[in-house]
Amino acid sequence: MQCVFLFQIRCVACRFIVGYLLNKELPRCVAPYFFISSWLMSGQGRLETDTKRLLRTGIMSVDLSKMRNIGISAHIDSGKTTLTERILFYTDRIHAIHDVRGKDGVGAKMDSMELERERGITIQSAATYCNWKGVDINIIDTPGHVDFTVEVERALRVLDGAVLVLCSVGGVQSQSITVNRQMDRYTVPRIAFINKCDRTGANPVRVTGQLREKLGLNAHMIQLPIGLENDLVGVVDLVTMKAIYFEGDNGEVIREADIPAELKDDAAGLREEMLEAVSMFSDDLMEAMLEEQDIDPALVADAIRKGTLALGFVPVMIGSAYKNKAVQPLLDAVEAYLPCPTDVENLALDLENDEAEFSVTNDDKDPLIMLAFKLEDGRYGQLTYVRTYQGRLAKGDSIINVRTGKKVKVGRLVRMHSDEMEEIDGCGAGDIVALFGVDCASGDTFTDGTSTCSMSSMHIPKPVISLSVIPVDNKSQINMSKALNRFTKEDPTFKTFVDHETNETIISGMGELHLEVYVERMKREYNAEVEVGAPQVAYRETISARAEFNYTHKKQTGGSGQFGRVAGFIEPLEEGEYEFVDEIVGGSIPREFISSCDKGFQKSLAKGSLCGAPITGVRCTINDGAAHNVDSSDVAFQLAAGGAFREGYMKANPVIMEPIMKVAVEGPTEFQGAAMGSINQRRGMIIGTNEEGNYTVVEAEVPLSEMFGYSTTLRSLTQGKAEFTMEFATYRPVPKSVGEELVKQYQEEKKNS
């Protein structure tokens, strides 16, 4: 048994020390074995490192079946970062464990940003890699808060598999639903890990039920906890039907034993249930079950893998990362059940063949295709995270940015380990690495120039909230510009612009916390002191009826004149933001000025006349007009179209739309009434309440403009025991009274400016 302990301790130096300590208690004849084996293994370790270097530099080809690109995603505070910290510890990437909100002041490895460590939340997804039993695992630890959802989207786009972490007490929470939906969107096979089983009220069986009911997943436990809450000591592996205990200071010592007698029946029952579900994916397993043979664990594992890859089954694992329980079996499961790069189909668009889709090959020998999925602007210039889908890239190679056609030389290539980086000489298909000094945008595709293709683009949500930032002095003004330049480049959901009427710089993002974090980063990282204005909601304007227009633009006040007449109608567009329809027959508007009309309409969309918000959901159709041989021009028709739009717009019953947020308030049932009341006061519409024991979730749709400062209200109403999450749901027309107020406010602002 001690031999097993020793093999589990993967750090070579530790092996020697532990070997020495164990040696004291071992029979004399056995002891030398440990020293020899340790020495041999340390040699093997060196050999492994050398081999890896050769593989990475491209001298040898990489076995892609031994590679996993995975993400770790979950609801906020489910323990993703703690889990990643333990994974890094067990795979020898770090040699000490630090807590997320650690008293030692160090903080978790993956929360490298000062702000992340202070608040105990992950803001940027961090990338790292590790090696577990010969398998290279690239991990992206993603934020849990919905305001940083683009980080999750970006990670999922380039990952092959994911671990969905859930809290054993909170279960499937609102953000778990969002993350699961995102995983569905990118067809990412997943393992569920029910974390925090050491907490009071832990109930992994209930959470597994929620995975089925709330997320519609075919989720089944493949482990059973041995003890719960304070008594959690290990798990029963339902595949091998063995009990696994995690001992030692950091749970690094794994002990296998028989299943405790009191759990045998439960284990058998759950295994039966799991086998029934998973046998749908393996004829061999089904046959073995029908013939009532002893079932080979390898057959079960193979069926679980098939089911997981087909997105038809979700294996549910159990543990407590904080208490160092059952993280190693999760790593085993990552290898056993999650896909390697060749197991998933990734599609690229052939730009030379009408954007026809084709599958990337994952072959090192094929032409290079890489996707830049994340940018970071740091001390040494722009760092670009890329995923290689096929081909090989070596330091010094030149690559082409398909979007811009620019050729760039790759000077430095690094593998990221949170905020640290490791220089590498090359990377191959399936790898996630970072490039230095390559100017590009997030979502750009790189090739070696032999093919012209693009990886399909990522879903980027639009910002819904804005606020003005005013630098306190000149120095801060310069620093703020630098900071904003960097942040907008890194984060496509963060936008900035100058409002020409007020001359203020406006920043827009996905929520209050999102903007708060950027303002804080401006202060800390760029020394830019700014005064922040009240948050503004991103209103939109649209029309609710069809209206005709017939407008003539005529100007003859010296010099060359301007003439253009545009007639047609505008009508609501159900899907999309804007559409232009040309129904001109007989050349009443000459062909060369049709695009001018389109341009004129589009310019008019920038600012509506009700409250100055952008106009969306409009179809403009032109069916008549007139031109002058001399005075008609591009500008004249743009102005005529602008006038026509203004004329039609006010007749088409314009309305102001506001962003509506999907809000979930979670807390003890005794505060359900208070929570519902607070939502009701905010023009919210309660969709439903979900009561589970002493815990209730109130789901509602609330206008974003009513949600400012809600966290403080909720805290005081519920003695700080309830929390809420929100995400953008849709745009809806504002009530008449609110609309009138907004119009009045806009008119006053216009008068004063």
Add this chain to the structure above:
Amino acid sequence: MGKEDLVVNNPLRVLGMGTKAEDEQQRMGLIMARAGLGKTAILVQIALDSILRGNKVLHVSIGEGVEKTRAWYDDILNLMVEGKDFDNLPEMVSEIVSKRMIMTFKESSFGAAKLEERLKDMVQQDIFCPDCMIIDGYDFGETTHEQLQEFKAFMITHGLKTIWFSAVSHRGDDRVSEAGVPAPCHEIDDLFEMIMMIVPEQDAIKLNLLKCTSGAVEPGTSLLLDPSTMLIKKG
């Protein structure tokens, strides 16, 4: 086409539901069927019809989540309007959402007292004051006559027009009441003013009326269910 057309052409009119006389009576209704035959689909159609007639409906779902219950409404409504040209569908959808509230409970914690506590919370704060209630997933196997009477009292106290329940019957249980109401509701059928049973037959699924105290329709009247959509059709 408008929502009035959906109301007028609803096959539930055959059962006399929605007439002025019917609406003035307070009553409890029950849909019975074996597991998986479409009780929830029927309840959702009754709820949608009630909403379209201007009522506010509280849908209590026991053992299911809010999302799943909401999906039932979305699916059934989509099927109801499919292929029909509606004047203002988005407006109708938002009206339905605003007149519907979903509450979900775990089987173990649900009871009339708890429901009353929750309802008071909402009514007192003027959040939602329902006219009708749907209770789906209630365990009649464990229910006594007294417990169900609490719901009746609750309906009268809160001025609810109707409460509709669903109950699961079992193939092996042959117990039936005089009115032909099968177990587990055979001993409590006196508390319901209307009872319907979903019965699968060789070539169709039928919705049979077992009991109707108002006399508007004779017991034995049937409607059909479309097996692919579970929408109610005229028999």
